[in-house]
Amino acid sequence: xxxxxxxxxxxxxxxxxxxxxxxxxxxxxxxxxxxxxxxxxxxxxxxxxxxxxxxxxxxxxxxxxxxxxxxxxxxxxxxxxxxxxxxxxxxxxxxxxxxxxxxxxxxxxxxxxxxxxxxxxxxxxxxxxxxxxxxxxxxxxxxxxxxxxxxxxxxxxxxxxxxxxxxxxxxxxxxxxxxxxxxxxxxxxxxxxxxxxxxxxxxxxxxxxxxxxxxxxxxxxxxxxxxxxxxxxxxxxxxxxxxxxxxxxxxxxxxxxxxxxxxxxxxxxxxxxxxxxxxxxxxxxxxxxxxxxxxxxxxxxxxxxxxxxxxxxxxxxxxxxxxxxxxxxxxxxxxxxxxxxxxxxxxxxxxxxxxxxxxxxxxxxxxxxxxxxxxxxxxxxxxxxxxxxxxxxxxxxxxxxxxxxxxxxxxxxxxxxxxxxxxxxxxxxxxxxxxxxxxxxxxxxxxxxxxxxxxxxx
Amino acid sequence: xxxxxxxxxxxxxxxxxxxxxxxxxxxxxxxxxxxxxxxxxxxxxxxxxxxxxxxxxxxxxxxxxxxxxxxxxxxxxxxxxxxxxxxxxxxxxxxxxxxxxxxxxxxxxxxxxxxxxxxxxxxxxxxxxxxxxxxxxxxxxxxxxxxxxxxxxxxxxxxxxxxxxxxxxxxxxxxxxxxxxxxxxxxxxxxxxxxxxxxxxxxxxxxxxxxxxxxxxxxxxxxxxxxxxxxxxxxxxxxxxxxxxxxxxxxxx
Numbered sequence: 024x025x026x027x028x029x030x031x032x033x034x035x036x037x038x039x040x041x042x043x044x045x046x047x048x049x050x051x052x053x054x055x056x057x058x059x060x061x062x063x064x065x066x067x068x069x070x071x072x073x074x075x076x077x078x079x080x081x082x083x084x085x086x087x088x089x090x091x092x093x094x095x096x097x098x099x100x101x102x103x104x105x106x107x108x109x110x111x112x113x114x115x116x117x118x119x120x121x122x123x124x125x126x127x128x129x130x131x132x133x134x135x136x137x138x139x140x141x142x143x144x145x146x147x148x149x150x151x152x153x154x155x156x157x158x159x160x161x162x163x164x165x166x167x168x169x170x171x172x173x174x175x176x177x178x179x180x181x182x183x184x185x186x187x188x189x190x191x192x193x194x195x196x197x198x199x200x201x202x203x204x205x206x207x208x209x210x211x212x213x214x215x216x217x218x219x220x221x222x223x224x225x226x227x228x229x230x231x232x233x234x235x236x237x238x239x240x241x242x243x244x245x246x247x248x249x250x251x252x253x254x255x256x257x258x259x260x261x262x263x264x265x266x267x268x269x270x271x272x273x274x275x276x277x278x279x280x281x282x283x284x285x286x287x288x289x290x291x292x293x294x295x296x297x298x299x300x301x302x303x304x305x306x307x308x309x310x311x312x313x314x315x316x317x318x319x320x321x322x323x324x325x326x327x328x329x330x331x332x333x334x335x336x337x338x339x340x341x342x343x344x345x346x347x348x349x350x351x352x353x354x355x356x357x358x359x360x361x362x363x364x365x366x367x368x369x370x371x372x373x374x375x376x377x378x379x380x381x382x383x384x385x386x387x388x389x390x391x392x393x394x395x396x397x398x399x400x401x402x403x404x405x406x407x408x409x410x411x412x413x414x415x416x417x418x419x420x421x422x423x424x425x426x427x428x429x430x431x432x433x434x435x436x437x438x439x440x441x442x443x444x445x446x447x448x449x450x451x452x453x454x455x456x457x458x459x460x461x462x463x464x465x466x467x468x469x470x471x472x473x474x475x476x477x478x479x480x481x
Numbered sequence: 482x483x484x485x486x487x488x489x490x491x492x493x494x495x496x497x498x499x500x501x502x503x504x505x506x507x508x509x510x511x512x513x514x515x516x517x518x519x520x521x522x523x524x525x526x527x528x529x530x531x532x533x534x535x536x537x538x539x540x541x542x543x544x545x546x547x548x549x550x551x552x553x554x555x556x557x558x559x560x561x562x563x564x565x566x567x568x569x570x571x572x573x574x575x576x577x578x579x580x581x582x583x584x585x586x587x588x589x590x591x592x593x594x595x596x597x598x599x600x601x602x603x604x605x606x607x608x609x610x611x612x613x614x615x616x617x618x619x620x621x622x623x624x625x626x627x628x629x630x631x632x633x634x635x636x637x638x639x640x641x642x643x644x645x646x647x648x649x650x651x652x653x654x655x656x657x658x659x660x661x662x663x664x665x666x667x668x669x670x671x672x673x674x675x676x677x678x679x680x681x682x683x684x685x686x687x688x689x690x691x692x693x694x695x696x697x698x699x700x701x702x703x704x705x706x707x708x709x710x711x712x713x714x715x716x717x718x719x720x721x722x723x724x725x726x727x728x729x730x731x732x733x734x
Binding site for chain 2: 028030035037038039040041042062074075079080081082341343345404405409410414433434436437466469470
């Protein structure tokens with residue numbers, strides 16, 4: 024079975040580790056797993072989790088290959104059965120022309136279905152539709168003992184929900200059947216408004232969110248004082264056919280392209296500094312309309328603007344970037360404000376931060392979204408004072424009853440993880456039942472001591 | 482494991498009583514660090530060091546280790562990995578200065594010094610290197626010395642062992658890099674420490690804390706070689722080419 028030792032890293036491009044990488048179709052998975060040794064095995068998708076979630080230092084890493092056309096679409100039930108290695112990009116190219124959309128998409132199309140379930144990803148519609156796991160009808164899991172299990176919300180629900188958000192540590196997802204959303208067109212009808220400060224943003228989102236299926240605010244974390252939290256709020260829904268002009272002869276076409284790609288050349292680590300990012304943020308805010316309604320946008324412009332720039336993470340240079348995402352419950356707006364104040368005065372050059380309201384959570388013990396406000400932000404890695412900054416932010420978030428998103432994380436400790444996820448022991452019990460010898464491992468699991476038996480860390 | 486800021490959860494120091502080694506450990510500890518292992522021959526002194534490092538959040542263990550006996554190194558490192566998990570940062574700081582007078586004339590004293598400083602150290606580096614490669618990554622710090630850059634009549638055996646280790650590390654470090662492991666060679670000048678107590682300080686003398694500071698900075702930037710203080714790089718690029726008759730007369734302490 025061909026494999027190669029390869030340094031793997033997350034999208035944040037920090038702390039690479041070396042693993043034995045196999046890139047195989049589903050039916051060759053068992054052959055690849057024969058190489059599993061003491062450091063275990065892990066599935067990896069397209070490497071879009073920011074930290075070390077899809078790395079397994081010194082162990083086996085399997086990238087399952089799959090193509091969109093292998094998906095089986097059931098138009099009557101509005102479901103798709105998809106190999107785990109297929110990306111949302113591939114899947115959209117198959118389902119959009121047939122009048123369907125994925126139930127949840129993150130800010131990039133380049134994540135796999137397996138990864139979407141393992142991280143229980145969320146999108147701009149969380150307040151209405153919940154996260155990805157809510158829409159999984161069933162999934163097929165390759166277990167540590169070599170057997171496969173088909174599980175769903177009504178079939179071995181404990182194993183199903185341990186797998187949703189389970190970071191790949193319950194088994195390898197082979198395929199999944201997911202519910203699709205019917206759409207009439209490939210356009211989004213979008214309302215955009217500039218919001219002058221944080222209080223207005225909280226107020227505006229609390230009132231208007233229910234009127235839209237999709238909503239998110241881009242927030243300028245470098246703005247201070249009276250402008251603290253100034254943002255651009257975009258809300259939208261799939262445009263009905265009636266909203267398109269008659270000139271549109273193919274309302275369900277879907278073939279997005281990348282416009283540019285950042286080449287793999289050395290880029291100075293300080294390209295993205297406080298000055299350049301502040302200038303960018305200013306421009307972004309100014310170019311947004313004060314208030315505009317019913318604007319038609321393409322799916323990719325609305326959901327995946329960063330996908331127009333290939334490998335944009337390279338812009339951060341050698342030191343990479345640190346992505347930080349957390350949620351605090353409703354009622355903790357003051358905590359969110361303190362976090363944003365701390366960031367705006369920290370000197371860390373954060374751009375493209377997004378704020379969103381989460382709706383109800385699902386039963387997954389490690390599923391990230393819980394009702395409340397979530398903020399996701401990027402800062403360049405390697406800057407001074409970052410360790411202290413994040414320790415301080417962690418403390419504020421956890422004290423408010425919040426938690427962090429494992430798919431974005433590479434900073435948490437076993438303690439901060441346990442504080443944010445009080446149901447971890449419940450998840451560990453299911454996990455050790457299906458994997459008593461610790462076959463599934465990852466750098467994230469080792470860092471956060473996820474595989475320890477509950478009594479070891481009590 | 483390390484985090485996105487390159488901070489280590491587990492730090493191991495071979496030569497648990499080395500002033501420079503301990504200073505590097507101190508500088509590398511962050512709130513993210515969970516355990517430190519001090520490996521040394523003199524467990525009693527190791528415990529004293531451990532007591533100074535230990536906190537509620539940081540476990541510090543002292544384990545017996547004899548750097549001069551490479552035949553036990555592989556088993557020793559395997560035991561560390563078994564007990565403490567992923568070894569994120571390993572610092573090899575053991576070594577002896579030896580009595581210059583004796584090692585220059587006494588064959589067994591010279592061989593003994595070479596056994597600790599060179600043979601044992603190369604053995605330890607390979608044992609650790611194997612472990613870090615098999616765990617898919619990690620960082621390794623080795624204390625070299627400017628004494629190995631151009632060996633002086635003052636202490637030729639010591640200088641030669643450092644030259645040997647330094648040379649080994651340059652080649653071995655490049656190989657480790659191809660395997661995803663970072664080896665950093667630190668070349669300090671004269672350092673005020675227990676090892677040099679009572680000796681006359683050489684120019685550009687520094688302290689363990691200063692050496693530790695440049696070491697940790699170099700660990701984060703991914704450099705494979707660092708001088709402490711950094712100016713010594715410039716100084717020695719000149720000294721290396723000074724004609725012999727002049728070199729021998731230089732007042733280098």
